[in-house]
Amino acid sequence: MKGFISEYFEELNKILARIPEKDIEDITNVIYNAYTNNRTIFIFGNGGSASTASHFACDLGKGTLSRVYDPSEKRFRVVSLTDSVPTMTAYANDLSFEDIFVQQLRNLVHKGDVVIAVTGSGNSKNVIKAVKYARDCGAVTIGLLGFDGGKVKKLLDKYVVVPSNHYGRIEDVHLILEHLITDYLRNKIK
Amino acid sequence: MIISKTPFRISFCGGGTDMKEYYSLKQGSVVSTAINRHMYIMVKDFFDPNKIFLKYSRTEMITNVDKIRHPIIREALKSTGIMRGVEIASMADIPSATGLGSSSSFTVGLLNALHAYLEEHKSPEQLAKEACNIEIEMLKEPIGKQDQYIASYGGLRQIIFHTDDTVSSEIIIIPKSVKEELESNLLLFYTGVARNSRDILSEQKKNIGKKTEFLDAMKELSSEMKNSLVSKDTTRFGELLHKNWEYKKKLASKITNPLIDRYYKTAINSGALGGKILGAGGGGFLLFYCEQKKQNNLIKNMRNLRQVPFRFENHGTRIVYRD
Numbered sequence: 001m002k003g004f005i006s007e008y009f010e011e012l013n014k015i016l017a018r019i020p021e022k023d024i025e026d027i028t029n030v031i032y033n034a035y036t037n038n039r040t041i042f043i044f045g046n047g048g049s050a051s052t053a054s055h056f057a058c059d060l061g062k063g064t065l066s067r068v069y070d071p072s073e074k075r076f077r078v079v080s081l082t083d084s085v086p087t088m089t090a091y092a093n094d095l096s097f098e099d100i101f102v103q104q105l106r107n108l109v110h111k112g113d114v115v116i117a118v119t120g121s122g123n124s125k126n127v128i129k130a131v132k133y134a135r136d137c138g139a140v141t142i143g144l145l146g147f148d149g150g151k152v153k154k155l156l157d158k159y160v161v162v163p164s165n166h167y168g169r170i171e172d173v174h175l176i177l178e179h180l181i182t183d184y185l186r187n188k189i190k
Numbered sequence: 191m192i193i194s195k196t197p198f199r200i201s202f203c204g205g206g207t208d209m210k211e212y213y214s215l216k217q218g219s220v221v222s223t224a225i226n227r228h229m230y231i232m233v234k235d236f237f238d239p240n241k242i243f244l245k246y247s248r249t250e251m252i253t254n255v256d257k258i259r260h261p262i263i264r265e266a267l268k269s270t271g272i273m274r275g276v277e278i279a280s281m282a283d284i285p286s287a288t289g290l291g292s293s294s295s296f297t298v299g300l301l302n303a304l305h306a307y308l309e310e311h312k313s314p315e316q317l318a319k320e321a322c323n324i325e326i327e328m329l330k331e332p333i334g335k336q337d338q339y340i341a342s343y344g345g346l347r348q349i350i351f352h353t354d355d356t357v358s359s360e361i362i363i364i365p366k367s368v369k370e371e372l373e374s375n376l377l378l379f380y381t382g383v384a385r386n387s388r389d390i391l392s393e394q395k396k397n398i399g400k401k402t403e404f405l406d407a408m409k410e411l412s413s414e415m416k417n418s419l420v421s422k423d424t425t426r427f428g429e430l431l432h433k434n435w436e437y438k439k440k441l442a443s444k445i446t447n448p449l450i451d452r453y454y455k456t457a458i459n460s461g462a463l464g465g466k467i468l469g470a471g472g473g474g475f476l477l478f479y480c481e482q483k484k485q486n487n488l489i490k491n492m493r494n495l496r497q498v499p500f501r502f503e504n505h506g507t508r509i510v511y512r513d
Binding site: 029030033034036037039111112113114135136138139140141157 | 272
């Protein structure tokens, strides 16, 4: 166990050291510009990435607040598409699993909005379909990816590829990035 | 398609006190007016939804926003969140790099058009702020903030730059007759020299610590100038213009040069009460205040230079076409 723990930590450190900081800066700027322009941010993914999407939306929406009772404090407009079991199962059951995100975007997305795709493989069909639709609407598309970025990479304006081929490590790092970004933004807008 | 129309400006007094190095220590102030010479920006969907097509003094066809060579367009697209599928063209009444604030008029007009393209309304304040952020924070241009504000708001204004980075401005209210007198007594000549403002402004910015007393004096002049207008004393306005030029010349080594000095001297000898080089200096446009009865003489003696007529402009940036 002892060896396993230290190896796990070491591997995580190595992965973190290889992420280009510029890529993180770029996606953070996109999210910040969405905030200043009152654009809506949509986040989605499957499995562990679904939980990261929900977590990210929670932190951007609530975690960035410094004066929670101040009605004049400007807030992020952010929605995760992974929070409504009724909506997701309705589309999955009635249409197809590929449609669970894109159909939610069709209700809400507008030119200039931001979509964040969280996907280790970069190949989830429901994620790709949603990103394609967002592009057609004139949204800014960004992603938290792993492996080689997968098929979704070329559809994204900005992305961070976590340089690992292990879903667990990729998802670990996505969560770290989510915390890093929201922490940075909370201080920036304070 | 969207078309925005944004005025150029003429700065009368106090330029330099709108730079952060100055106004962060003590409040800055300028008197400036928008003029009826404009920058036009056209924005529309591009046929290829994955590309960006730009037409300005050159053309660019790109797929990645970061690869855009025109720095202001690149940052404005990123700032507004337009990443592809757009075509942008610009036209102007007057060439760039001539001291009429064209780059800020371009930035403000572009932002106004891009937000309209996104079906958003932005106030003059928001447009000016966003333009300042792009030009000063993102692109590190060594410029002040007056141009972005006058391009956004329009009119003849005193603009105050507060130490906490906020800006306030007010229209200088003068009777129509005084305004018309002022307009007909102000003459604009093109030296024929387009210049790079960056070097002059970088030096001026570096000098701010050493030249604070001149800037303090120019700031005082801007309030005096406003008062001269309010009290309908246009002659005093002309004299204050001259005083301001005497200080402005000293802010950096290349603001004036032997040629500009010669033109200025000729103008004063011909009957002008005051004047200045517009913008950073080193070339571009010369402005003179000269009473009408002496103008023929002045124009005759400036015969090498092209005179460009103008009037004040009440409107700031506007969307003039939208379908």
